[in-house]
Amino acid sequence: MAPGSDVVVERILAAAEAEFERVGLRRASMGRVAQVAEIGRATLYRRFPDKAALVDAVLQRHLTTSLARLETLMAAIPDPRERLVEGFAETIELIREDRLLQRLLETEPETVLPIATTQGAVGIALARDFLADQLRRSGLDxxxxxxxxxxxxxxxxxSLMLTPSDRLGTDRQASRDLARRLLLPALLPR
Structure with a gap:
């Protein structure tokens, strides 16, 4: 069942995300997620047959929510080039402030890294399609x-998400400068 299509699924995903943020992926239990969501374990297992399916759904929902937030910010900026600059700066900031991501990278990188790398094609494709769509809608070629x-x-x-840099995008203004100097010319060659 797709996230957002069922009130119970939304409660489960919110409870699971809170639990993952609190104790990490490994220590989170399906029983505790059901308890926090105030549902029975059988209801949880009808929606998500195992923990891996629940983790995938939470991470997909988390990324989709972040992209929606980013889209709202970008839609309010009339200049297409500045929209991309601010979108990049906001993305770096979202990563920096993301409690779930930071908690998981800090406490269990051995679990998160495969999800973000060798199993990360879906997330990368979702973000790529989002950015390409933003460029198309801006009339930029x-x-x-x-x-x-x-x-x-x-x-x-x-890459900046997985290995933060002490030289690139260290704050919002540095991210803007980086986007103007290097990213815009790469994305939008004249």
Missing amino acids: ASGHLDEAAEIAVRLVH
């Missing part, structure tokens, strides 16, 4: 290589 340019930008952000 990357010389016929829109999807590739979007994927490169997403992979840069992905």
Whole structure:
């Protein structure tokens, strides 16, 4: 069942995310998630047959929510180039402030890294498609290589998420400067 299609699923996903943030993925139990969601274990297992399915759904919902927040911010900026600059800066800030992501990277990188890397194609594709769509709707053309340019930008952000830099995007203004100097020319060659 798709997230958002069922009130019970939404309660489960919210409870699971809170539990993952509190104790991590490994220590979270399906029983505790059911308890926090105020449902029976059987109801939980009808929606999510195992913990892996629940983790996938929570992470997908988490990314989708972040992209919706980003889309709202970007829609309010009239200049397409500045929209991309602010979108990049906001993305870096979202990553920096993401309690779930930071908790999991800190406490159980051996669990999170495979999800974000070798199993991360779905998330990267979702973010790439989002960015390519933003570029298309802005009327910006990357010389016929829109999807590739979007994927490169997403992979840069992905790298900064997994290995924060003490030189790149260290604060919002530094992220803006980086986007103007390097990202815009790569995404939107003249």
